[in-house]
Amino acid sequence: MADEITIKDIARRCGVGVSTVSRAMNNRSDISKKTREKVLRVIEETGFVPNNSARNLKRIGSQNIAILIKGISNPFFTDMINILEAEIKKTEFVMTLHRVASRENEVDVALELVKEKRLQGIIFLGGEFSHSEEKLNMLGVPFVFSTAGAEPEFLNEKNYSSISVDDVAESCKIVNYLIGNGHQRIAILAAQEEDTSVGNLRLKGYKKALKQHDIPVDEDLICSLHAGEEVEQFSMENGYVVTKELLARGTKFTALYAISDTLAIGAMRALHEQGIRIPEDVSVAGYDGLPLGDYVTPRLTTLRQPTGLMARETASLLFGILSGQKNHQHLVYPGELIIRESTRAIR
Amino acid sequence: MADEITIKDIARRCGVGVSTVSRAMNNRSDISKKTREKVLRVIEETGFVPNNSARNLKRIGSQNIAILIKGISNPFFTDMINILEAEIKKTEFVMTLHRVASRENEVDVALELVKEKRLQGIIFLGGEFSHSEEKLNMLGVPFVFSTAGAEPEFLNEKNYSSISVDDVAESCKIVNYLIGNGHQRIAILAAQEEDTSVGNLRLKGYKKALKQHDIPVDEDLICSLHAGEEVEQFSMENGYVVTKELLARGTKFTALYAISDTLAIGAMRALHEQGIRIPEDVSVAGYDGLPLGDYVTPRLTTLRQPTGLMARETASLLFGILSGQKNHQHLVYPGELIIRESTRAIR
DNA sequence: TTGTACGCGTTATCAT
DNA sequence: ATGATAACGCGTACAA
Numbered sequence: 001m002a003d004e005i006t007i008k009d010i011a012r013r014c015g016v017g018v019s020t021v022s023r024a025m026n027n028r029s030d031i032s033k034k035t036r037e038k039v040l041r042v043i044e045e046t047g048f049v050p051n052n053s054a055r056n057l058k059r060i061g062s063q064n065i066a067i068l069i070k071g072i073s074n075p076f077f078t079d080m081i082n083i084l085e086a087e088i089k090k091t092e093f094v095m096t097l098h099r100v101a102s103r104e105n106e107v108d109v110a111l112e113l114v115k116e117k118r119l120q121g122i123i124f125l126g127g128e129f130s131h132s133e134e135k136l137n138m139l140g141v142p143f144v145f146s147t148a149g150a151e152p153e154f155l156n157e158k159n160y161s162s163i164s165v166d167d168v169a170e171s172c173k174i175v176n177y178l179i180g181n182g183h184q185r186i187a188i189l190a191a192q193e194e195d196t197s198v199g200n201l202r203l204k205g206y207k208k209a210l211k212q213h214d215i216p217v218d219e220d221l222i223c224s225l226h227a228g229e230e231v232e233q234f235s236m237e238n239g240y241v242v243t244k245e246l247l248a249r250g251t252k253f254t255a256l257y258a259i260s261d262t263l264a265i266g267a268m269r270a271l272h273e274q275g276i277r278i279p280e281d282v283s284v285a286g287y288d289g290l291p292l293g294d295y296v297t298p299r300l301t302t303l304r305q306p307t308g309l310m311a312r313e314t315a316s317l318l319f320g321i322l323s324g325q326k327n328h329q330h331l332v333y334p335g336e337l338i339i340r341e342s343t344r345a346i347r
Numbered sequence: 348m349a350d351e352i353t354i355k356d357i358a359r360r361c362g363v364g365v366s367t368v369s370r371a372m373n374n375r376s377d378i379s380k381k382t383r384e385k386v387l388r389v390i391e392e393t394g395f396v397p398n399n400s401a402r403n404l405k406r407i408g409s410q411n412i413a414i415l416i417k418g419i420s421n422p423f424f425t426d427m428i429n430i431l432e433a434e435i436k437k438t439e440f441v442m443t444l445h446r447v448a449s450r451e452n453e454v455d456v457a458l459e460l461v462k463e464k465r466l467q468g469i470i471f472l473g474g475e476f477s478h479s480e481e482k483l484n485m486l487g488v489p490f491v492f493s494t495a496g497a498e499p500e501f502l503n504e505k506n507y508s509s510i511s512v513d514d515v516a517e518s519c520k521i522v523n524y525l526i527g528n529g530h531q532r533i534a535i536l537a538a539q540e541e542d543t544s545v546g547n548l549r550l551k552g553y554k555k556a557l558k559q560h561d562i563p564v565d566e567d568l569i570c571s572l573h574a575g576e577e578v579e580q581f582s583m584e585n586g587y588v589v590t591k592e593l594l595a596r597g598t599k600f601t602a603l604y605a606i607s608d609t610l611a612i613g614a615m616r617a618l619h620e621q622g623i624r625i626p627e628d629v630s631v632a633g634y635d636g637l638p639l640g641d642y643v644t645p646r647l648t649t650l651r652q653p654t655g656l657m658a659r660e661t662a663s664l665l666f667g668i669l670s671g672q673k674n675h676q677h678l679v680y681p682g683e684l685i686i687r688e689s690t691r692a693i694r
Numbered sequence: 695t696t697g698t699a700c701g702c703g704t705t706a707t708c709a710t
Numbered sequence: 711a712t713g714a715t716a717a718c719g720c721g722t723a724c725a726a
Contacts, residue, residue, distance in 0.1 A: 017697040052463035054719035056400040057702045073425040116399035236642050269642045295616045297644040364713040401703035404718045
């Protein structure tokens, strides 16, 4: 309500010029200790808060780094965000977290943010990896795609970095583990065919593993996730519902592989309700390696993505590039098969 | 890289004035359809993106609403955020989500944001509820505290709204349920005494319930959560660790009440590892009513907060105030005791 | 060390 | 319907 107070008001009240106030606020050296203290005291008393829009507009180089997250409610990211935050806090940079709605294009959002906040760098978490190069080049600041899936064409780019696991290979790995334990009829909870994100890559890995063992792909075993505005794609509920449908179809299977741990947990509940025992009757495997998977009963077999390592490398890479000590690179980290209680060998 | 392109460049390329470009961008009516199309086409071609800082600086009334969240990784909020987002999307307002670090003061952050984004309203999710009135009054725009805990002094304020459950009463409710089922020695995973947030209120509720039944408070049964920069307070891991400590102490108890579902799930794992059966040997109850609680085994007894309702009411209240159709109010919603499989009657 | 004046990119106002 | 111009609030060069 009170008329917005500006730097001019502070200057007037202190009997100094506006630049002096500015200097005090920004901890400049070219100001006497005495004046600074006076100015800061008045700022404190009046509760003056500088307008960031005006600052961003004028400031040459901010120290802002943005993290853009698609699917912020995905617990998979919370770990990475916390580590990224800790890493960034060690530097002179300031992090701003920005969520991207599922219908938004993250590069468009980034384009806005670069101008608005005078960003120095960007980290993309999750999301698609099919972006027009033209737009990417318009960003004008270094950026790193993290956990965005690895496509060969992607890996040739010299203009930006990426950090990921090989979703196809890792997905193949866990399905191979199931096959190695005697499972032939393996249901999968996977993304729609049209999906251009990791969901599709993990489905590819599933098919690849089957092919390696000459097991024919049975479309009845492939359960497409419901997707849309309403349902969270990788939610426990979605896993539950889709598994219910699978069971209703009467398709036989000895193992179920869900492309995320959350989906797997939903599936476990659906199986449990039907009196199907895990792992005695059906083995269940997930993907991601969420902490949560270690807390459910039975504990979930999964493919762990090295989130801590990836987050630290993401930060290190971006700061290396910003300081001119590193060049853009595309790093692919191996996942880790974590065998717990929800799977078993059959026959 | 490319020199930043501005509204002036667009104007020049179109052979029009800058104000005409501005009109085209902002869908004003006082511009011919033909010119607008031409301008928009050039904007499209050049990939021009207006600078939001400049816009915010100049614009009189934005349509921005901010949601400030303390503890964004808390799954309890994801539900509310999704609903709030859906409600806000129905209006002319634009929502921006902003996370507040645990060491930051949410009102200070809000103060900055109000100026920077010319906010029209604020929703606070989580966090403390002990704010200086002086600062709150400086905000100058309507705001609603949601799920911030209900304190009597708080409820007298006419200058803002709050939406909450009565944490003391609800906590008391679930402990009473345990007592009613024959439990006398009830361990609690609770916040530290110094906590000024909901954690403390829930502990109060626990003590109140014991008192009502003349059960003496045994300090050995009160397990303080680890808190700090490193550990997420309401995490499964914290629940696990604290329960381990409880068990190591050898204190006897027939029920365990955790002040959040995530903590309860961690506790269940710790009990499970000791061969303690739930609910046969120990009953476990949580608080919050997360969807997750319905997916674990055994399914978790809990006190559900009506998140959907609260989110919708939060939106409705804020928009009512913004449109002058409502006054500030303080609403307290009842929680719901959800009895599932993790608790049982003894004796 | 300090103050003055200009400009950041946009929208609002006023004139045409 | 359109264009010129003055703000918005601050940082920064430059002068003092």
